[in-house]
Amino acid sequence: MSPFRNEKEEPLLPSSSPSQSARKTRFTFRVAVLLAITLFVTARYLPSCIHSHFSGSLEVEDGVLEAQCPQPDTLVPSKNADLWNELVKGDYKTKVFLDRAVEWLGGAVRVPTESFDKMGDIGVDPRWEAFGPFHDYLLSAYPQVHATLSLTKVNTYGLVYEWKGTDESLKPLLLAAHEDVVPVNPDTVSEWEHPPFSGFFDGEKIWGRGSSDDKSGLIGILSAAETLIEKGFKPTRSIVLAFGFDEEASGLFGASQLAVHLLATYGENTFAFLVDEGGDYMNEFGQTYATPGIAEKGYLDVRVEVESPGGHSSVPPPHTSIGILSALLVHYESNPYTPRLNRGTPMYLKAQCLASHAPELPSPLRTALIKSTKSDKALREAETYLFSDKFFKSLVGTTQAIDLIQGGVKTNALPESAWGVVNHRIATDSSLSEVKEHDTNLLFDLAQKFNLSYTAFGENLSDDSKAYYGKLTLSDAWGAGLSPAPITPTGLGDDAKPFQLLAGTIKATYDLHRGGDDDKGVVVSPGIMSGNTDTRYYWKLTPHIFRYNHHFTGDTGFFKTVHTVNEYIEADAFIEMIQFFTTLILNTDESTVV
Ligand SMILES: *[C@@H]1O[C@H](CO)[C@@H](O)[C@H](O)[C@H]1NC(C)=O
Ligand SMILES: *[C@@H]1O[C@H](CO)[C@@H](O)[C@H](O)[C@H]1NC(C)=O
Ligand SMILES: [Zn+2]
16 A cells, blocks of 8 residues: 555565555555545536436446356355354354453553564564564464464464364365564654554554554454354364464565475465455445455566766766766657556456446446446546546556666766666566566667667577667566466356356345444456565466455445555454454355356
8 A cells, every 4th residue: 555655664675565555555545535526626617417426327227237247145154054144143243252352452462562664684684583472472362263274383473273174075164364563663652542563452453563464364253253152053064274484574584484284284385275365445436345355466667777887077078977877768768568457357356346336426437437448548548537546547557656766876977887777566467578678678778879788687688789878678677577476266157156156245244243333235357466476486376366354444444554554454444354354254164056
């Protein structure tokens, strides 16, 4: 969620930024709010009649619209119906359970588990030791889980719990979360309403770093498991829990090693599906949307380095390495990637869900979106509308941002080299190689102009017969380029049974928690992450990866405070998360289709 990130937390290393964690990437919120603002402004100049057609057009076009954002049926446990009712309609509604849940999460927040960028090895960097007490806490807080599930520690602090089912022929369910939290900036401690590691409960909210990102997820899963075991539940299908411990710093020590362990233990494509942190659910244009992330953008930091002869600056050349680098970087900014909203992409699916179900979506946009399934012209119109929201636009296209620059050592010495790093987030329908090729071509003419040999991503593109004044080198800055994630199947087809199960569970939990008060219910829409979660390492485990927290954020969103001061979660929202995991576990357990 880059717009809300604390700039001071932005690291130099790749994909370790707060902006890449799941919680920071709530496009839904920004689309809703910013598009609403944009369109409100636009609407003031449009004939007022467009506002009167909303509900009418929704009804008339219902059949067409529904097909663009098909909604699976609500799904509740049947075999385990009694147990489910007893818990979600009984126990979970009690004051006793509320106290318990508050204490479970508060206790977890009170064990600080900050992960920092560029940490040293485990056993060497003492900052990792914070995770030991966290494990002790889990052990004491969840006795049933630890008595029933087998626990494997991976790379010391990674946790894999296996809850063995009775039928080994069924693919296990994988639930993921992360133990670590973004560091609290010591300069901002005084700005916290309640100390950042207090886990303070004010009767409504649970405060502190990690209360939502992502201890709510981890504790939500364990609380559901503990309660189910207490009630005597024994799974038919195995359930595996995987908790990383440096998601906020790229998962280099945690999820990357968990992935190796999980692949070695279970093999490729062996899980029914995977749910990790990610999109939440909120109100958009008069309708509540839950938005599981079905993809993640890719990532590439391109290092642009110019080398040219040094010398005394009293006899300068027309362009120094720094001057040339500047020209190259200006050229980058003058030539941004052109984003395209393509049919079939997650953001297009999201837009279709707005068109199909949001009563307050401006009518011209709705019309353009409906026609866009067949008409390219309408697709471009819809695109223009949607791209007036820069967040929506950023999520669709490949982005670029020059984030680092260095060159020169002394005012009287010509700089022999200068370099900059251009950060790219790669569109879900593009690729690493496409971005490399694009950037290589972008700078080709300038390399000629400045008389530089040109090596791009290991390939020397220079003319052997020529002599050059200097060198231009493009490279993957840290060797950490990441392709866009494979897209999880959605819709009502046979390839999307896990999506249907998840969506049905979301609907059931939503309805249940509101006692059926909201007759519009919740619409489940595909969405994407602009950043990367621990799931970046889990692609081989299953094609069905969902980045989703069943966390209601209303109109404004809690994530204003995630990664910055005053992080909190509403206790009611946390209880609903436990209800969600409980329902998900039971629904998955009895499913015969995933
Ligand atoms: C690339 O080739 C050119 C021309 O042969 C040469 O001058 C330059 O040093 C080469 N660059 C690298 C990095 O090898
Ligand atoms: C490029 O630089 C080399 C080395 O300084 C020089 O020999 C060559 O003439 C230059 N080429 C052009 C086109 O200026
Ligand atoms: Zn997170």
